[in-house]
Amino acid sequence: MAFKMDTPVIVAAIDFGTAYSGIAFQFKHEFEKDPTKISAPQTWNGGKPNLMSHKTPTCLLLDNNEESSSFGYEAEDKYADLCMDGKHTDWYFFRRFKMRLHEREGFTKSSKLEDVSGKKMEAIVVFSKSIECLTKVLIEMLDRQGALVRQTEIHWVLTVPAIWDEPSKQFMREAAVMAGIKSDQLDIALEPEAAALYCQHLPLDRFVDKADDVHFGALPPGSTYMVVDLGGGTADMTIHQKTKGNQLKEVAKASGGPWGGTAVENEFLGTLEDIISKDAMEMFRKQYIYDYFDILREFELVKRKISMKTEDKLTIKKPVALDNVCEGNSFKELLEKSKYSPDIVVHLDKLRLSPDFVRELFRHITDKIVKHMEVILSSCENVIVILLVGGMSESLFVQDIIRSRFHGKNGVRVITPEEAGLSVLRGAVIFGRSPDVIETRVLRYTYGVYITPEFDPEVHPEEKKIIKAGNFHCRDVFGVFIRVNTPVEIGHSVTKCYSTIAPFQSAIRLQIFSSSDPEPKFTTDPGCLKVGELAIFIPDPSAEQRSVFVEFKFGYTELQVLAFEATTRFPIITSLKMNE
Template sequence: MCGQTTGVGHLGVAAIDFGTTYSGYAFSFKSQFETDPCNISAKTWTGGQLQSLKAPTCVLIKPDRTTLETFGFDAETRYSQLCETGEHTQWYYFQRFKMLLWKKEINKNSMLEDETGKMLPALTVFSLSIRYMKEDMERMSEKQLCGIHPGDIHWVITVPAIWDDSAKNFMRLAAQKAGIDSAKLTIALEPEAASIYCRHIPVEIDGNTGLEASFRVGKKFIVLDSGGGTIDITVHEVCFDGKLKEIYKATGGAWGGTMVDKEFLDFIAELTGKDLLQRFKKDHMEDYLDLLRDFEIKKRKTDSNSQGRVTIKLPLTFMDLVEDNKGQTIKHIVKSSHYANMATLSGDKFRLDYNIFRSFFKKSVDNIVSHVKYLLFEQETAGVDTILMVGGFSESPLLTDTIQREFPRMKVIVPKDAGLAVMKGAVIFGHCPTLIKERVSKYTYGIEAIDRFDRKVHPLNKLHKTDKGNMCREIFDLVVKSGEKLRVDEPHFERRYSSVNVDQYYLSLSLYTTTNNDVKFVTDIGCKNIGCIDVPLSGKGTDRCVKVRLYFGGTEIIFECEEESTGIVTRNVVNLM
């Protein structure tokens, strides 16, 4: 199935699954992959009595603003200790910060706000987190294979498929700052990675043999990647060679498991007041985290048919805080509320009717169901008969129950260890990046170009005088249309551009995106400049030409420039920062 590996010299592949709520890493050596692609090792994280293959996406940075103290469960514990002694105000604690990159203008100077309102560069926070996992993984791999060098490892970092190009580029920049060689780094799209993993494990029964098998050739399926922050949805088809092609552009939204958490916290705030909940979080961080962990456990067990009541343990520090500030116990507050018939408090045991508990899921689940229904009405998804559910939130029985009920004609598959499918699939993708052979463009792309000015066609405000004569500036030179099918490793745009001034030392090619397929100028409404490609020019004159090729089929945009007079070719990822 795999026709091309990451290349000579890589002894292994390591993948970092950088999630909104939980993160982790996994790796395999080349020899392991060649024998069994699913023979993948992952770090086991420890938090108190809990052991997990992922850790909370939390980072604690020292007061000097540049030194990492710790990450994951240890960051939660250490910060809680600092809060207890009142030392936390000088430290920087960040959690669930990945969502900064969702639908926000992000650049290398963007700032992040920590738990107490202090600011640090986002690039610092992301790069220190990646560096921690990188160095931890290198220590772990050295124990398994003595003498392995960091340069022997090819790295993969996962990102949501619905992120824009700038956010993906930001993650590459953060990885470079963390010490990962850009030439040894691949950006993987989360639902694609999960889909690749599921191509290597049995997910259905073969109708002819009655045996477990992976998806057959021609199979069309939706990948519903439900994480903590985002819901990432792609539609794939299995090709004749066993590889995958995307048949509908990636879509989704910020409807992940954290939306359920927010609904629960809003419910608590409705009873006790938002300011009091914030104060509890600030003054008793460890107890606040215990409350969320208990809620997380109950969240993972609740299904559509759960009866009776679910019990959440309220921290005594929170109950005392409420009584001291409200002049009444939280038990009395609940009794006096309109939830009196559906909620009770006995000691520290907060018992909620399952109808209330399920209501915390409603906004998230309704958005997911509505969006999948929309996708199934699209012409491109005709023939889709399966929904493959992956990601940590897909392990929620309530979510899977709802998807099965709302789509009775669909086969709904939740593979074993659905929450690890992205991380393990990213390792396989790192070994064999050609497993995805075709993608669909989410945007329309164009290059800002210049051409001979024609008074019959071009507006006067676009007139630009050059050594070559009167030119029309700011033309949107179409590269790729939204919805266009893009073959991996094939150029989707090739054009010759020439100098317009005698003493011009470089060509500056600005790249734009839009969701509008009918664009004439880069100044049209909806056009967004996402980056620039500077191409050096040799000599002088207005006839110096550069041949530009752009590759859009990969997870990042690749440009290739050939200066015709010298034959010099440069190839790189387009820098969007």
């Protein structure tokens, strides 16, 4: 939804990631001088000098009153201290919970999330408290800099994967509003779009592959490129075409899957589980949480070092606690009996990992990424550049794999910006200044409403027959008004007319549905998802039938809905309510 503020003093972005989250901001005068001059402070400390970072782990610590919140490395360290002191039972610790919105099976506004110990809390609270923590850090940072900025002078941008559905984006907006951000001061930015927008402004020397001499920002109108956003949780891919005036047009709908950096980490944790058993690994995670966090941080460094050319073994510190959970055996003894010896070797207090073993952990994920890229490119043969962005794109091994498969094939060039993990965050700031830069998007879903037309025995199944106002009708019918894969310009509208069915009816309520099927018949079909319920409030209800026009507007990052009284064309108050 485009923001109402014409010239906000500051645009602030929150990249709310699966594995890591970050914040960035930019003053109006900085944007006018250099759009890439964006502050993304290296403010997070992971307890190790080489883990000072622009981002922090996406984890939240709350007490029983859902207060005393801390976020990121601070939350990890504080929770570990509470565990060691035996005081953690009255606290909630949530970690890497964003993927629940990607999975979404049965997920609604009232859904609950389990923390690491199994305690539950409403998901909307967990997300909103996390956003609140991030906004607080940014406000405090501005205060320390002496920036005399009022809250009303800040426009916020929150990033989400392009492959997310409408309810997930709506959920994040509601969480941000609960966190204290006004809805008209908030934009939702799609991650690969934001990254591409940032890279448009980068000079050639800000890309890793300078020898290729591909100046992304100077690609001529008509050039088609693929954005591959590899984050912590998802791989998010889309194809854009540059148009005149450096505008962008989406030519293939966003797609992808759960193939981010955390999937590689899970492969490593699965290896440890194979060695010491599932129960022992669970004991290690619960009873020795400090060591658990530590080994994950150590493995994060390994992920950053490995490449196709790496020959030497990689080293991480072996926690003593691994021996404590092995029930009569040492970790070394169990390892030597496993299929992972000699790929993993214990040397004193270190684990030595063979580069082939680490590369194989990646291949379980990169094979899926490459296969999906091949499918997309097979249907769009005029792609000339593949732009790798996102935190996982900083992996030398991932770069090597994708370049070896695609670079130079059919004239395609694979390029990666420096600090690829920050391209989404910085691009979100630029998006906040120019949200209409994407002039055309391709719909990922078919949209429609729940309707109950007159029953037709030649079309409708008998089990869906109902009696309504004395006549036979069919329930659960999907009333399509726009189909998946339709290219839509920003503001593309579809207008429908709806009428009251009872005297003095004060509101018309419509259930909006989406589907991945271009021709869904019923709202109960596989792949159909209820987006939410639209309430259209009738002004001055009367005994006569009243009609309203509902305008569904597409092409933005979120679905927009407007309603008008049919005879006067006066706007009517509407409320799109997320599934409870």
